[in-house]
Amino acid sequence: MMSSTSVPKGTRDFLPDQMSGRKFLLNLLEELFQRHAFLPIETPSMEKIDTLLGKYGEEGDRLIFKVLNRGDRLSRALSSICSQSDIAVKETNSLADAALRYDLTIPFARFISQHRNDLHFPFKRYQIQPVWRADRPQKGRYREFVQCDVDIIGSSSILNELELIQITGEAFSSLGLSDVIVKINHRKLLEGIVTETGTNVPFQKITIVLDKWEKIGLEAVKNELSQAGMKEKEIEVLIRYVHQNTSINSIQTLPSNQMIEAGCSELEQILDWADKYCKVKVELDLKLARGLDYYTGIIIEAIHPEFGSSILGGGRYDNLTGMFGLPGVSGVGISFGADRIYDLLSLKRLLPESPFNRKSVLILNLGAEPEWMIRAASLIRESDAVADIYPDESKLKKQMKFANDKGFDFVVFMGAKERSEGTLKIRNMQSGDELELKSDELSTFFKK
Amino acid sequence: MMSSTSVPKGTRDFLPDQMSGRKFLLNLLEELFQRHAFLPIETPSMEKIDTLLGKYGEEGDRLIFKVLNRGDRLSRALSSICSQSDIAVKETNSLADAALRYDLTIPFARFISQHRNDLHFPFKRYQIQPVWRADRPQKGRYREFVQCDVDIIGSSSILNELELIQITGEAFSSLGLSDVIVKINHRKLLEGIVTETGTNVPFQKITIVLDKWEKIGLEAVKNELSQAGMKEKEIEVLIRYVHQNTSINSIQTLPSNQMIEAGCSELEQILDWADKYCKVKVELDLKLARGLDYYTGIIIEAIHPEFGSSILGGGRYDNLTGMFGLPGVSGVGISFGADRIYDLLSLKRLLPESPFNRKSVLILNLGAEPEWMIRAASLIRESDAVADIYPDESKLKKQMKFANDKGFDFVVFMGAKERSEGTLKIRNMQSGDELELKSDELSTFFKK
Incomplete structure (x- = not known):
């Protein structure tokens, strides 16, 4: 179903x-x-039912979510209630032994x-x-x-x-x-x-x-x-x-x-x-x-x-x-x-807009060695920034859209060119500025 | 009751x-x-009951806390159940429309x-x-x-x-x-x-x-x-x-x-x-x-x-x-x-011991002007430390015991002597060291 x-x-x-x-x-x-x-x-979250009942007035008693009894207690409560002709809501208190x-x-x-x-x-x-x-x-x-x-x-x-x-x-x-x-x-x-x-x-x-x-x-x-x-x-x-x-x-x-x-x-x-x-x-x-x-x-x-x-x-x-x-x-x-x-x-628009509470970086997955991305992400996290690796080798456009939609501050590229030169490229998603770095400079860069 | x-x-x-x-x-x-x-x-905390039932196996269904229906729904459920001779726990699902x-x-x-x-x-x-x-x-x-x-x-x-x-x-x-x-x-x-x-x-x-x-x-x-x-x-x-x-x-x-x-x-x-x-x-x-x-x-x-x-x-x-x-x-x-x-x-005793998560200071209430204590507490809180005023003018011994039991790092005294000299005294509760300060030095002192 x-x-x-x-x-x-x-x-x-x-x-x-x-x-x-x-x-x-x-x-x-x-x-x-x-x-x-x-x-x-x-x-x-639950209190015994007698802890809550009678403390908030009649209206309050009516508004309390009661938690249903279980097993034998429930069967007993039901048979005792059903022998009465008139089932009032008040009497159903015996159906619940706790309340939120x-x-x-x-x-x-x-x-x-x-x-x-x-x-x-x-x-x-x-x-x-x-x-x-x-x-x-x-x-x-x-x-x-x-x-x-x-x-x-x-x-x-x-x-x-x-x-x-x-x-x-x-x-x-x-x-x-x-x-x-x-x-x-x-x-x-x-x-x-x-x-x-x-x-x-x-x-x-x-x-x-x-x-x-x-x-x-x-x-x-x-x-x-x-x-x-x-x-x-x-x-x-x-x-x-x-x-x-x-x-x-x-x-x-x-x-x-x-x-x-x-x-x-x-x-x-x-x-x-x-x-x-x-x-x-x-x-x-x-x-x-x-x-x-x-x-x-x-x-x-x-x-x-x-x-x-x-x-x-x-x-x-x-x-x-x-x-x-x-x-x-x-x-x-x-x-x-x-x-x-x-x-x-x-x-009044007084709440922070970014879902991340610190600098955030997405490492794009463009065919670089997975181990390189794993190491880069660890370096960035050590600097206390947020780091994420896009987990699948999808099209660049799709990955950039993801970085944008999700509100990352930076993306890190390592494509064919960067790989052959042993560098990586960082783009600031807000300003569009780009910068080339060596891997081991990552941690210092995001500490700033 | x-x-x-x-x-x-x-x-x-x-x-x-x-x-x-x-x-x-x-x-x-x-x-x-x-x-x-x-x-x-x-x-x-609550989901509709059909969101949860049947997802965790029979044992799981039995262990789910169900929340009792309210008002008419409850009356209807009770009359429908009570017309049956055998009230099984499973049938009582109609008694609850949500579950934890x-x-x-x-x-x-x-x-x-x-x-x-x-x-x-x-x-x-x-x-x-x-x-x-x-x-x-x-x-x-x-x-x-x-x-x-x-x-x-x-x-x-x-x-x-x-x-x-x-x-x-x-x-x-x-x-x-x-x-x-x-x-x-x-x-x-x-x-x-x-x-x-x-x-x-x-x-x-x-x-x-x-x-x-x-x-x-x-x-x-x-x-x-x-x-x-x-x-x-x-x-x-x-x-x-x-x-x-x-x-x-x-x-x-x-x-x-x-x-x-x-x-x-x-x-x-x-x-x-x-x-x-x-x-x-x-x-x-x-x-x-x-x-x-x-x-x-x-x-x-x-x-x-x-x-x-x-x-x-x-x-x-x-x-x-x-x-x-x-x-x-x-x-x-x-x-x-x-x-x-x-x-x-x-x-394994690997948890922090102090209930406070930063430096904590109790201002003792020894008959100084309330306004003096209020100002001192504000200065300490501005330095990001925890500050509390003992609210009643009780005996020194009782107040010191309270500071100790509750784990405050420092207490601040302003008794008769300090008042006449316009100073206050700070005691480190761990080392017992004491120090005299002027009020306006409080904020700087606790920033250290």
């Missing part, structure tokens, strides 16, 4: 040209994380709890791995995508928040994305404001609605808040406080309670430091809420004016490892959305 | 110390592949067929990604592990085989594993020998038995060949030809037929070149068979005397892309077993 050649919905192949851009981006981020003393970790990770944060919380005795706290880790969501695929939204996370666990100092904003600024300015804006807010400040409205609606429900503001607009937010049970008066107060206040001075006109004060004082300090020490514009945005439940302090999001969705997000969480039996450990982290940042860099 | 903190059977977390060793290994291989003009590609990749070769064949018009042939790719097998986990055998594949597609020149053996030799000698032996054989030669025995048993069945020789021994091989239907006389001839012949000279005493001659001439050429141009011992091993069906020419395996299982395998395949609608494309490839090579390097 002929097999289909396409990939599952929402997943992608990466061809060499795309890979060189992706590697450029991921290497730049990795270098930066390393200079800040973050250490790498990796966690398995949905983000890098919950696996990291599980990791910290499991390896607490082997780690030195405060622990700074970075992690660059794919994650999976069974979402409806669309532009900029994939079912498999890479996240680049940096987190600091085990310290409540806001020097940590500053460092993460420094990394954000350094990354986007190195990538040539100087228009990026970092928005920050504070969950405590937001909770303090909600308290002032006098509402009975849980804070969590309100943040989920506020989080959609940029997407759905003010009127829809008001509508949804009302549907969530907030009174018109309460909504009005909330909107008044969070809508226009975007400078630290205007916050100071807010009513005062303990949470508002705690939030304000951290935000003031961070905004002052960020202004002096971060290579990025940092703005207060009291509307910023972030959808996830676990944030408890400063929250962060980065946007680019030409790109709808956010390209980085994060914040402080006080008890993320609690659900894995390690309560009371504060942490703060951010996550770069590598696929969206790649799409943005690609759109 | 408290969530479990362990990972699925056969999968592993990688802590920073392990990651630094893994990165060392994977970066070394990647650099090497790049110097040989291989280009990187990546394929999705089992190796990097079949996804690559699918990739080549799908993107044939966007690639320049001969196409050299490398691919370093995890694969999954639902195997019984044991020492050195994981359910999730990383493969490092290099393949050349679209040329039948044995210059390609030579290049792959060169890469093998260079990789293992750079890693300090000079005891590695590369074993080679030729599927055509082996098939020619089987023809000479006069047996009716299919060649494929015989190679599967021969492939187990190193593991199960000669007597068990004879037994299994007999069970496969070979007559005693045929087995005797086969064993006599393949057992003792390990030099190219002894091959020449083999009976002659077209397949034997074709195999011999390629092996002779490769052994001669390998002797001159490869940094590894290459041996002929007529017992070498490789389990997979798709090999058609030279086959390769690398072993280390202190390690049971093979740490690299590969060979030439003439029609791997045929099942995806692109027949007649010859290719040759090898796959480094990164997890096994890592285990071997770790056993």
